[in-house]
Amino acid sequence: MNERVLTPRNRGFLFLDSHPAGCGQLVADMWQACPAPAAPPEGDGPVALVIGSSAGYGLAATLAGLKRAGIRGIGVSFEKAPTARRTATAGWYRTAATADLARAAGRDMVFLNGDAFSDAMKEQVADLVEQRFGGRLDHLIYSVAAPRRTDPETGATYASVLKPIGGVNRTKTLVFDEDGVPEVREVETGPAEGDDVAQTVAVMGGGDWERWIDHLAGRGLLAEGFSTAALSYIGSSLTAAIYRQGTIGAAKAHLEATARTLDARLGRTVGGRAVTSVNGAAVTQSSTAIPGIALYTGLLRGVLGGGLVPPIHQLAALWDQLTGTAPLALDDEGRVRLDTFELTDDVQAAVAARWESATTATIADLADLDWFRAEVRRLYGFSVPGIDYTAPVATDIPWPDHTS
Template sequence: MSDTSTDTMVKISEKLKGNVARSVNPYGCRQEILNQIAYVQGKGHYEGAKKALIIGGSSSYGLASRITAAFGQGADTISVAFERPPKDEKMLGTAGWYNNIYFREEAEKAGLIGKNFNGDCFTQDMKDKVIDYIKKEFGGPIDLLVYSVAAPKRVNPDNPDEVWRSVIKTVGKPVTGENINLQEGKLFEQTVEPATEDEIEATKHVMGGEDWEIWVNELKKAGVLADGFKTILYSYIGPKSTYDFYHEGTLGIAKDAAEESSHKIQKNIDDINGEALISVSRAVTTKASVVIPIFPLYCLALYKVEEETGTHETPIMHKDRLFRDMVYGGRREVDENGRLRPDAWEQREDIQEKVSKLMAKITPENFNTDLTGYAEFRREFLQINGFEVPGADETEVDLDQLMKLKP
């Protein structure tokens, strides 16, 4: 089948290889966008940004931040993300590709700008394109920059021949823990070897705050930052049960580096009354979280406990609360390091005590029963790619229609 085929319906179904999704339901992605918009609109309008730039705005936290900026605050938005378009019936593209398109369509219906840039956010060329667009077409300087990037690699801007690759590894010691194979519906034991010094440094370059600093520097130098500009980067700490793999692993070290970057950025934007923020996010189901040992098991216990306490949040719920209450509202919760802590609900002592007790009861025989939050965890994972989305039950899509979508 060629890319120019017309009137072609393609059957779709969820396909998993281990914990990696190999299929997408574009119409489910569209419905998920509509569901998230409806959630934000149901909470009502709140004062916030007017012109927002989201680096990594095509999925998860970044997409949720964009939706609450547009449909909660009434902001025009720009997203920079690297996603794949559809090619044929076997390669329908990535969920983020459709998220960007369907978000833009809904934003334009609401009279808002929803500009999408598809490409590598780390490159100077992308930064130049975005700055040029802001100057010529965006209608004013930006007052919010959200940096929400989870990337596998980054080219050294000072040496194009060097490529830094991020890794999810422990530091100093090998650690063994249980993980979930969503394809087979099984628990399995996984050992992660410690990262080398080179891998640690590379992960800091990719997942730390270097590129965040460069974006702010370039935007300010170009004169496209508004007075009172705010910028925010997302971090994660989590419970002690996940420290080896996250908070004290390579990703945790990269997030520590990002906090150092936030201080440098703050000094750079003091003269425009700016604010550089780090927000510690809650545990959510993402494409990355399902490959971190122990973390999915923790989510299974957490989601079950939160089901009983009424505190469970999806990315849109979490980020809407963050911006509505903390970034622009008067209910900031901060820790001793000045970080915003919307994860306080998750980290409540009573909740963590219940989660720890439940984790101790989980076995290969019962992990996917009503004892845990497995059903919710799996459903949220499938929804990332448009499956099991309330209001979308398509079993086939029109390839010709998809090929005509404009980013």
């Protein structure tokens, strides 16, 4: 196997390589952090499909589902294999580690690598549910964040954008120079134009989620009581102009409208439910690309410290609700709210005060920068405790085999 000593090389928050051992240890740490169920799951466990299973909240959903709910089933993601010049993407290595943990726990979990938007992937998943998992799917978690989507019906490709609606947005943001020195800058983002909103909704809204349900229902694969949840975020008024009130927010509104439509339909057909799950802030590969989110998350951690609830704990709570271990607790819009720790008045007031005071000179006293920097590096397998980064590591880890 090809072994190399890997050091982090990055452009801002984007790293060129990922560390296989670090990614594996990160997955193991998440597994250990996930609360164990009061009673170990018995039997084969419910059959679940996690779309977007290799990163962020989708990875947390997969791991929490395996440990907390005893799921078996399928994870779908889109990752790049290692090459002679580059390591695989971090999600590739995280998936390999997740497959090992599932196997050790005695859970039959298949991982597919490909375009979740395509009908070919939907057909492959449906075939697996039918042939390997008894022809009935109990749960579907939808956690997809993508820059573009090709419509399988028309062949048209849509691109999502991060833009405000109705006017220019100016906001503070947090960046680090090549030496890791933090800087607070003001950035300006021009407003959505033309079909920017429609394109973003086409990528990040509920259209593909609904196509998944249509496809699986059309094959008669939805179990009685089937539940599905699309993972979402609302966040603070400090970031609302670029997020919840911007193009991505329009997509999230479409996702929530889709949930209401699907919920009514599933209730009629299989006695099922469809919800959106609003999660709290976290450092993810997707969130670091949004202006202001990095600064907000660092300040939030500065206010909450260890009270910032990690994704694995949030998703354990979601699985409890989906499986009936805990009541399904919904807000007035029919959404599961896992972000309440973040949005209390006192927390938001404290973050807002720090936001107002945040400058390059003051940021080290206001935000937990050490934590934030380490979290970004851990996304790619670096800065993970217990890893010897001076040692060579094998990089050509194979994708998990599901043929056996």
